[in-house]
Amino acid sequence: MGSEVFHNLAKVLKAKGMNTAVGDEGGYAPNLGSNAEALAVIAEAVKAAGYELGKDITLAMDCAASEFYKDGKYVLAGEGNKAFTSEEFTHFLEELTKQ
Numbered sequence: 001m002g003s004e005v006f007h008n009l010a011k012v013l014k015a016k017g018m019n020t021a022v023g024d025e026g027g028y029a030p031n032l033g034s035n036a037e038a039l040a041v042i043a044e045a046v047k048a049a050g051y052e053l054g055k056d057i058t059l060a061m062d063c064a065a066s067e068f069y070k071d072g073k074y075v076l077a078g079e080g081n082k083a084f085t086s087e088e089f090t091h092f093l094e095e096l097t098k099q
Helices: 002-015 033-050 086-098
Strands: 071-076 082-084
Touching: 002 033, 033 071, 071 086, 082 086
Parallel strands: none
Antiparallel strands: 071 082
16 A cells, blocks of 8 residues: 555656655655645545545654754744744644644
8 A cells, every 4th residue: 555655646746746756765855835735745645546545544644853843942844934832833733634
């Protein structure tokens, strides 16, 4: 399943005119406007692979939050460098999971 979604993700990204080069850790790094857009593109790839999100495949997030924690705030480059407190960041992640 994962491999099928990965390859369909490349097709979805190419169709949108986005970069499909694979990085050092084996993932794509297209220039997307937000984290929500990234999840939407992945959801599109899941559907293109013939699976149903939430039934056949569930998405999980490993934020590596310590990488963007600066001066007591979580600063998200992909969200226009918006800075979140711990409580705000938790709420932000909760909202992403609802999309």
